[in-house]
Amino acid sequence: MAEGWVRSLELHFEYLQMRDGDRVRCAIYMLRDDASLWWEGAVHAVNLTTLTWDKFKEMFYGKFYLANVRGRLTREFMSLRQRDSSVAEFIRKFDRGCHFMPIIARDAAQKLRHFMDRLRPTLHRDVKLMRPAGYDEATACAF
Template sequence: MVKALTESLSQQQQTQIHVPELANYDLITLAQKYNKMKPPEFEGGIEPLKAEAWVLENEKIFEVFPCTEAHMVLLATFTLKEEARRWWMLVRNDNEGTTWDRFKEIFFEKYFSQCIRDRKVSEFEQLKQGNMTVAEYEAKFTELARYAPRMIDTYYKKARKFEGGLDLDVYD
């Protein structure tokens, strides 16, 4: 992985993608440390939740892994495989100096479209306990809430939304 990452960086520098100066030794060390964190791989395809999970897992690593935004993109995109790698090879030259947030926008445009995210917001808006246990309802609520953070941006709004989806017999 380290050799391939070094070659990838060298190839990116040849295609004039801006990556902050980093000696090869430092890059190798950075890649080795990143690899020890067991980063997820992503192959592409039409499963948007897998794409989102790949981003979330990388962000979890980057919370504790000190590196620049440019290196976040470099390290994360190195874990792209097959179709996803081919896609990135096509679009990366148009996204020179990409920040992590900009990379996520580009990535989600391809693998987790706004229309699918909008459906998740609608699912959250319409969420009711129904036949679920309270624990199952709470898990579903938590899963879907991340798609509609503005709807529950205060404790009060979150509590009201949660309570509004509970069955009435829960209150008895």
């Protein structure tokens, strides 16, 4: 739920072209229930004028998205293979896993290589023959 909440906020932030400080203020406004109670205590440990969206997310995930869960999801992504999954299912899992490995997700060449290496061998060969220029093209070729 924590990840979904942050991701939905980020979609709105991108659409509205919100600045970093506005993102933090909006997220704080949107907190409810346990998260709102958490913030009442956490706010005393930060300077709101310099709090960035990334730092807010780090604090939020630290409280509501436990490290062992993030670690497990990271390990699952690193060991992800297509095997018998459909292309659509594999791409869905790959895209979700990229969220936990920004070092791969932000490097286009590494993301493409990681995706290609995890396709089932016959599909890997077929997609490689099409010489995709990037991840989006590789996923289109895989379909």
